Amino acid sequence: MNDSDDYQVDEPVIAADDHMRQYMPASFGKKSKEANFAAQIEQSRRQVEKPLAPKRALSDASDSDDDDDSDDSEDEDKFPVSHELVLHTHERAVTTVTLDPAGGRLLSGSLDGTVKFHDFAAMTPTTLRAFKSVDPWEAKKSSALPESHPIQHLEFSKHSGSVFLCITAHPQAKLMSRDGAIETEFVKGDMYLRDMNNTKGHVGEISTGAWHPTDQYLFVTAGSDSTLRIWDINNKRSQRDVIAFKSKVIGTAGRTRMTAVAWGTPAQGGSPVLMAAALDGSLVMYSGNGPFNRPAAEIRDAHKADSWTGGIDISADGRMVVTRGGDGLIKLWDTRKFKEPLVKVEHASTSDRFPMTNIKYSPNSSCIITGSVSGDLHVLNPGNLRPELVTPITPGAPLIVVDWHPKLNQIVTGSANSETRVLYNPTMSHRGALEVMSRAPKKRHIDDDPxxxxxxxxxxxxxxxxxxxxxxxxxxxxxxxxxxxxxxxxxxxxxxxxxxxxxxxxxxxPLSRMLHEDPREALLKYADVAKKDPMFTNAWKDTQPVTQYAEVSDDEDGPDKKKTKR
Known part of the structure; x- marks a missing residue:
């Protein structure tokens, strides 16, 4: 048959809906399996249930449907929330998340006391797992105290990303490398000293911390001993500066717990601003370069007393400050007129269960993001704090922590149901979760089965x-x-x-039978041989005396039998 001749290949007759069709070859030779990246990305699209719209007249129905469709498409294009990547790596609630400056490594902390390391470059759509799990206090565990300390705050250094700050429910802060090794463990203060200015470290549990916006060697921690302490990473023996906050509430003896801290600076240059919130409801502002002898401004009743203000952030220009208090309010402040809030809105708090709940500005401060008790992500307008987008992330489980990475343009969330989610948009986001979903799935191996x-x-x-x-x-x-x-x-x-x-x-x-043999019987076998042909006593065999024993009957006493004393 020539190549030019037409020929026809007989195929088996199988119905189009028969399941055996998928096992029949469609061509000859080896076939290369190529992943459909567009389908993988489409599978990660979030399925959001839209609330039912109120009933309207039939004349307005067509107009309202067009408006809803246009609004939804605009929200997906404006914010990177159309797709998501879900990580199930913790056993309890996720309380803190952080990404390195390059956006290649994601860390998450939880109430289970572990820090999970996720590398976007090593994950595929079928291998969404942490490559490392570290317990910062594993070396100090004992049988009497097997429990770990909950992870309060994790934050990569803003410049190099080679180290990250690890804050646990303990007076000592840790500085760890990006691979999980402990670089520095800072000192604990003397709890028997009354003046907190004389202690070389915290004497109470640390609530949170923050890096200096421009100096890569400085960071600040807020503790329950009513102090803010500024540390130099090159000196673990003592803090660099101590800010002892004195509460003016009657009955507190001048002490309260510091609940939140933020350190910001204008993007175009200027003096940094250090903001801190206290349990007595106070909000204080310090000059970021010091001296820290007294606050530059203070508001006593910024939030309700004895309510945990866990969320605080500073805008990119260093002028606006947003706080989320335990009294169910979100307030917007102006550092130039630091007396009363510009705007305040109601927002249910989760600080009674999860005091690590935060609120964050977007990288360009064009919006504000935070979670809610119902598990929704709220995107707020930075001018009036009105919600521009409310989308469910983990319905029924509180959304605790949020973060918006400037380079990836992706939002990372941590929820009370132990899920870590990375929200992205294929047209707006770069690398990160988008790069993971653009890889071919890894082939399953027997070693992947636990x-x-x-x-x-x-x-x-x-x-x-x-x-x-x-x-x-x-x-x-x-x-x-x-x-x-x-x-x-x-x-x-x-x-x-x-x-x-x-x-x-x-x-x-060899000699395995000796394991089951009686040693006495084994020696008695050689008794007759030793008597007839002695090997060691052969020299005096003829002159060897014979032992003589007296013969005594049963009814007679022996010659030396002693009488019994009566």
Whole structure:
């Protein structure tokens, strides 16, 4: 047959809706599997249930439908919230998230006391997991105190991103490398000193912290000992400056808990601004360059007393400040007229359960984002605090923490249902989650099944015995348990693996029969031989005396039998 001749290949007759059609080859030779990236990105589109619109007249129905469709499309184009990437890596509520300046690494902290490391360059649509899990206090755990400290705040350094600040429910702050190693552990103060200016560190739990906007070596921490402390990363023995806040509320003895802190500076240059909120409802402002002897301005009743103001942020120009208090209010302040709020709106607070709830400006300060009790993401207008977009993220679970990365143009959220979500838009966002969804899925391997082998992500081995109610994150690097309440894994030896039978042992192992032989009987076999042919006493065999024993009957006493005393 020539190449020019027409030929026809007979195909099996299979119905179009038959499931066997997907197993039949469509062509000859090896086929290369190529991922449909557009379909993968489309699968990550968020399915948002739209609330039912109120009934209107039939004449207005067509007009309202057109308006709703246009508004929805404009919201998706204006904010990067059309698609999402979901990470299930924690066991409890996610309380803090941070991205490095380049946007390649994502860290998340939780109430379970662990920090999860996610690398966008290593994830694929089928491998959405953390490549590392670190407990900052694992080295100091003991059998008496096996619990970890909740992670309060994580934040990468603003310049290099080589280290990040780790704040836990403890008086000592930690500086850790981007790979999870502890670089510096700052000192704890002396709790028996009354004057907080004389202590070299916090004597109470640290609530949060923030990096200096321009100096890469400085950061500030806010503690429950009524102080703000400025630290130099090159000196862990003592803080650089101490700001002892004195509360004016009667009955507090001049002390209160510092709940939030923010450090900002104008983008075009100028003096930095240090803002802090206290549990007594006060809001104080300091000059960012010092001295910090007294605040530049102070508002006593900024929020309701004894309510936790966990959210505070400064705009990009350093003029506007937004706060979210535990009294259910969001307030907007002007640093140039720092007396009364410009605008205040009602917004339900979650600080009673999760004091880490925050509020953030967008990178260009064109909007403000925060979470809600119902799990919605609120995008607010920076001028009047009216919602420009309200979209559900985790319905039914409070949205605790939010962050907007300037380089990726993506929003990261952490919720009470232990989910970390990365919101993005394919037309607006760059790299990050978009790059993950643009990769081919990784082929499944037998090592990816935690029931067959050790899964490093879960930290659990298939042959490990777990007691009911035991923790799963208390493991060493080798996968063994640190918890003394867990039973130890039995050592598997080569002898136990093969389990040879008795015949195999007797034929292949020399002198193996001696294991089951009576040693006394083995020695008595040589008694007659030693008597007839002695090897060591042969020299005096003929002159060896014979032992003589007296013969005594049963009814007679022996010659030396002593009488019994009466």
């Amino acid at each position: 029931s067959i082998t050790t899964d490093v992500t879960a930290g659990l081995s298939a042959d490990l015995i777990i007691t009911p109610g035991a923790k799963r994150n208390n493991l060493t690097a080798s996968g063994k348990s640190n918890d003394p309440r867990r039973p130890q894994v039995k050592q598997i030896t080569p002898f136990m693996r093969s389990q040879p039978d008795e015949k195999h042992i007797s034929e292949n192992i």
